Amino acid sequence: MDNLNQYSQGWEQFVQRGTSAPVKQRCQANARERDRTQNSVNMAFNALRLLIPTEPPDRKLSKIEVLRLAGSYITHLDNQLYTGDMEQPCLKHNDFDHKNTPLCTFCWSSVKKEKSTATRTHEYYQVPY
């Protein structure tokens, strides 16, 4: 991977040294793709990551966690609006239609705070929805 990194970092000089047109085009495409993933995709992930509450607050979510939890969080907020309950809206909402539905991640967080069980942070993200 070191060779690859050196190549990536120095591709401009590599191209300037008189390489063939297809190689030059490929290097330019690589650079564009690198720039797109860094400045477009990753920045979007970071922006979304900032909107999702975590336990502990400084925990960095992986990309797949960001996607999954974003969906859960939207549902949670939607249920807050629907039920008016700011603590466990999903539990209350589920009481209306889906019995025995597991507690949502974010409702579970408020349960945790009530019980002050600070040692169970690992389980926090195991909740299925």
Next chain:
DNA sequence: TAGGCCATCTGGTCCT
């Protein structure tokens, strides 16, 4: 050491 996560490269497809 295995598995998860990530960055990067690459080729294909679609759009302008």
Next chain:
DNA sequence: AGGACCAGATGGCCTA
């Protein structure tokens, strides 16, 4: 034709 977007492949880093 060239650029944007996407998905698959690959290899490095980190952690349990």
